[in-house]
Amino acid sequence: MGTTRASIYATFGKKGELYCKALDRHMTSGGNLVAECLTAGRTARQGVECFLRAAVTMITDGANPCGSYITQGPLKGPDATEETRRFVAEKRNGLEQVLRRRFVSAIEVGELPRDVSAEKLAKYYVAVIRGIALQAQHGETREELFDVVDLAMESWPKEQSK
Numbered sequence: 001m002g003t004t005r006a007s008i009y010a011t012f013g014k015k016g017e018l019y020c021k022a023l024d025r026h027m028t029s030g031g032n033l034v035a036e037c038l039t040a041g042r043t044a045r046q047g048v049e050c051f052l053r054a055a056v057t058m059i060t061d062g063a064n065p066c067g068s069y070i071t072q073g074p075l076k077g078p079d080a081t082e083e084t085r086r087f088v089a090e091k092r093n094g095l096e097q098v099l100r101r102r103f104v105s106a107i108e109v110g111e112l113p114r115d116v117s118a119e120k121l122a123k124y125y126v127a128v129i130r131g132i133a134l135q136a137q138h139g140e141t142r143e144e145l146f147d148v149v150d151l152a153m154e155s156w157p158k159e160q161s162k
Helices: 005-012 015-038 044-059 082-108 118-137 142-154
Strands: none
Touching: 015 044, 015 082, 044 082, 044 118, 044 142, 082 118, 118 142
16 A cells, blocks of 8 residues: 555644544534534433433444544653643533533523532533543443443432422
8 A cells, every 4th residue: 555654644744733633523523413412402411311322322333433532632652742732632621611501501591400510510421421432442332331321311410399
């Protein structure tokens, strides 16, 4: 084929730049999934469950192994420049910010109790999805990960007594 590491980097840039381009492409396609799940007339709870289930399906699809971009990003080493680390951190934080905004909106319209912290709830569900991605990398099956989603949704904030 004649493709070498040098020719790939000459075409696409340094290792860190190539990683950022691949991550950006991956996140763009995954970002559509988040937007689709969190909108389209769904409640915040329905949207989060939709996203988690769709993510499990995507992550466990053998033709599309994608969980490692975020969980195993280039955090150390000579190929991970400060710019690359910043870029990965920005992408990681993006989902949390989207969820936080959705939860703030849900609190405002009464879908979530007023005493719920949108920030903490967003951090929780981001930790769940990162854990799911990591577990998938270590061989957990789709069905086992759907069980994790079920448990995560059981911890959804309960309505306050009136």
